[in-house]
Amino acid sequence: MYELIKGANVGLAALSESVDSVIVSLDWTSPTGEGDADVSVLLLDADGKVRSDADFYFYNNPVAPDGSVQLLGKTPTGGGNQDRISFDLTAIPDGVDRIVVAASRYDGAHFGELDDLRMTLADGSGEHLLRFAIEEAGPMSAFLFGEFYRRGGEWKLRAVGQGYESGLAGLATDFGVDIDDGTDDGTDGAAAAEVLEETADGERTQATAPARADDRGQPATGEGVPAPRQPEEAAAPRKPSARPRTARKKVTLPKAARKSLAENDSWKQARLFPVSALKSDRDREMRATSVLLSVMTQIPEFGRRLTAAFGAPAGRMETFTEVSLPHGDNPRRPDGVIRVERAGKLWTALVEAKTNGNPLRAEQVQAYMDLAARRGYEAVITLSNDVALEGSPLVDVRIDGRRKHKVALRHLSWAEVAHQAQLLIRHEGVGNMTHAWLLQELLHYLQHENSGCHGFQNMGSAWVPVRNGIDDETLCQGDPRALEVVESWERLIRQVCLRLGGELGQKVLPVQRSRRGTDPGARRMQGADRLCREGRLQAELRMEGTPGVLAITADLRTGRLRTSLEIPALEHGYPLTGAKRLVRRLAEAPADLHIETLVDGGAGGPRSTLERLRPEPADLLPKNGARITGFRLSLFKGMGGSRGNAESGFIRSVDEAVHRFYATIVAALDRPAPRRAPAAGRSAAE
Template sequence: MVKGANVELSALTEATGPVTVALGWTDPSGSGEADVSVLLTGPDGKVRGDGDFVFYNQPATADESVRLLGKTPTGSGSEDRILVDLAALAPAVHRVVIAASRYGDATFGELNDLRLGVSDSSGEPLLSYDIRDAGPETAFIFGELYRRGDGWKFRAVGQGYDTGLGGLATDFGISVDESGEEDGSQPQAAQEPAEETAGGVPSDETPVDGAQGPQAADATDGGPSTENTTEQVVKPAAEEKGDGGRRNGRLRTAKKRSTLPKATKPSLADGPAWQEARLFSVSGLRNDHEREARATATLLSIMMQVPEFGRRLTARFNAPAGTLQAFAEASFKHGDGKVRPDGVIRVARAGRIWTALVETKTGGNPLKREQVESYLEVAARNGYEAVITLSNDLGIDGEHPLTVDKRRLRKVALRHLSWAEVAHEAHMLAHHLGVANPSHAWLLSEFLHYLRQDGAGCQGFQDMGTAWVPVRDAIKAGTLRLGDKRSMQVAESWEKLVRQLCLRLSGETGLTIAPVLRRRRDGDSSVRRLQTVGSLVEAGRMQAEIRVPSAAGPVLIEADLRTGQIETTVEIPAAARARSLTRVQWLLRQLGEAPPELRVEALPPGAATGPCDLLKNLKAEPGLLVPPDGAEIGSFRLTLATGMGVRRGTEEAGFVRSVDKALDRFYGSVVRGLRADGGMAGGG
């Protein structure tokens, strides 16, 4: 679509379920993000009240007609998805405005590949809109869904505001407290008590996704901790009183949320071999069928018992919000025989039942095309909406890892989840976002423990594939050439590994961690893989940059297959001190826990190289980093090399685990302790 164009949705699809709106972009700098928001307006173009403003601290409307599905790292940067159930919208809602805003002075013109896409309930893309004229705007309306007669249309808007969230909000009848969000300061914590409905299900106003959860932990009893989330500083416009007076209502969405404590209870075991009893055990699993059956039953039961977790997963598949029930190994007639999917998920809402069949694989077992296609046929015959596959494989950019006959996807959506993505969602809720019921936080912790056990077979992407060893050996022999199809398979596996690294580190830190792409064409997965193949052929290296919001800069991961080394690198601006030696000393104070073999390089402004030495030598003689020509130090480059595993599979020495450990070590001992302090004035 082009700016200003509109289209009738019913002309694009026959599906009647919710639509998914996806906003995407690439951040070349890796230094900033954007937050999506949705405004529901009446015929006058204004919101009716605070419930019509959906944003990160209020991620859904009370009737669940609009819900933010969260930010997802993709191969092309980052994507925010929004579920809009048009049939469930109140008749008074005439427009659904899709917008986003950036922090501080960051503008949308600094982002690449700014785009919007709309998909129907089967996951079929309906339309796309690329925004190419963004500039100094700090808030942006991407598009809007609006009523036209008995139907809905979409309009590509592409309108920006250089006055930020305040300017955008004012146009729709919302006032913004200038002391809070606008300047990026942290809002005050609200002091409202938590509210729960029967059974621990959160009330309509309880934030489920997106709200920043508690960070503190109660280490005394080992149970879930509770803490209030932050209070949003956006206020609805003045509302009319019955007597003609006016009053300002403050939008308060803060509720108590339960998370797991950071400190663990002291062990009372009378020996290191004692294993604590767990709710979900991996003992007694004798074969792949038993692993798959237990993994499926465990997942589906947790989805039913923890509403926030079930909703985060089903929302990915355009399921409506409602009562969720799940069943294991239901039998269906197929041809002259029967088929038995691993599970069935059913969601009931307003007299309608949404149903998906589930097929599960654990360990290194691949999905089977014939089996999945038979489930697609069964789903279509029974009027079911989706077939969901789960395995340790990862899909990139929405691609399903299995290629099936597209004719079978006309009525049924085929969706995929990696066990790594399942663990990520559970980790975010248990440790960062929080859940309404403290017992549910504990259930999620037991589920996470189960997923991490080798016997469960649910550890995520662990195998670089059959092409890995031949390509590695060809690189060492100098015989790898462009056109080798195996190198493309390795490039695809590398991309999946990087995405899993981002998911895992996001869960552990509570931050949105995603790949950094420097060029517009990097948004195409085939282009990215060709770049990796070129690097493998020319230099024997694969590399990726990931953005860690708390870090001083993007983290570069490079795997050198010729030397068998994994290098992790970050560049940090030097503090504004008068002397170069003082700048070096400033850095060394922050590297107290860093490994002695850390390589430190001092870079003059605009220079690609500079004085370099190991941390163990610099602690004794910091002056080794001072440029001999008296040049100023503009930044420091820190690099840590780790040995590379060579085996293909899931053993301790495997390549995948080597990369995992290299990043964990670098982040924990180097990156986490760094701070960008270049703007500080100092003497010396």
């Protein structure tokens, strides 16, 4: 990776062939684990000013209409956060000469309190190209990390490393943005304070006189930052609503629940969406559909997330339940209807929902598809605990090719609904506290055992016969029941990705090792043959910001689950130094963690448990002096016997194994290694 120093610049074309779209990541850690900052982007003209206030992108204006700039949000990284920004450089308007990438803190905090400040750049393929590390930021509440600029028809990147004592408001004002700090709109001081304190954590930004400094605390100079804008005495006042507000308006709920005021634990908190009265599957389907559709209408961010992938436009949404639509002598009654209006045009979808283990019925979905086609609706959305597979629809329907109007059949799992709700209320934030509370109530409802919306929870009727066939070695290749188990396994892995990603606030995706363009059905047939031969189910998960992939193996012969991760060895330094550092980073990991040394040539290297390696890290070094390429970390767990999601179930055991591995191993690797004072007499080689 290319290392950039302060003031240096580099042409993007010299780093990669895929730099039309790039992603900039700003990283920091905090000794307390609580320090945070917010990124911002300014598009500047040749005079070093924004063309209008719309060229200022921050938490209250995160996306450019043309897609040229998009703030992607935060990803937790153990002791800190990573904030990412996506740039489509081909879409940057011609009038933009420079793009400034900055970050700011709030409530009197400054960047000198954070550690490991750095900016990294990745190309369109995701490959990391360069890094700029900030040695010392000083008492600055806003900081300029870098800037893109045009030279000779190509884009270059300069490492700036300069700070502002005046925070986000001062930084924005310096570049020509007319900001609204919440106190100049005709309200008194108390009212303004109430507006700023609307967020869950009380964050606020105060505008003060801009003062700039570099990362050593000295006044900033150089072409990286223009001179402060002088006040214009005769400038006409603008309407407050036209100014960007630097007061945060995104709300996330606090992670720690407030102490209950109940006299004892048997008291149950009053809920907006009660579940105690649900007695039948029909009641559960009606309640779940009505609750979901009403929340989608009230919280535009949430409704948009669930419908955008189905082709719905961004517009005014209305939802309806238990509607009656004419259909010959017997009117049809879908569970719900979604209608979105944009520019006088309507997009409409029928909704068919199922809860518990109830399957979608092909004849019912077919009838809704025909009805939607005749009425000019755009889609039929099925909603159930099942998880759709790539290239394999849950319900086979017949599409009449003679009809000009085509209707899309889309599926949404309850696990995906819960995943999107978690992302918004716990990581990305919504518009106000009421919206956050509504999403929390929805999530509580979906996760309640009586709601029937628990997600994929049954490996199917083929699970027990296949396990028995593997035990007594009677399962033959080509057995259709093996294919059913492989499909259920893929559904389970997709759901595990959704649950883990919702908790972490980052993307967790299954990895497919087959060649691009390979038919998914053929890939599953290969997995079924492997299951018959080896008795094992295998999957890999890629977690954003994590080195390597998390591998999961369910060995049906031994009844054990194995979760593992391969990490690379240090490129430089002594092998013993790398072994000791690894053991120190795993100081809080389970003692039964297995560590295997990977060496050149693929031959098996030393392996042992963490408990035995803590006093003797040198046991990880190959006796023959082979070059170490990495280490494989593995945890083992007994596999549940039943096919369902009961306490002893297989699905629950897979969920627990993945979450335990992430919490105890992956999270430990993300944290900086604990520092250890050198012992007297220790050699430099160690």
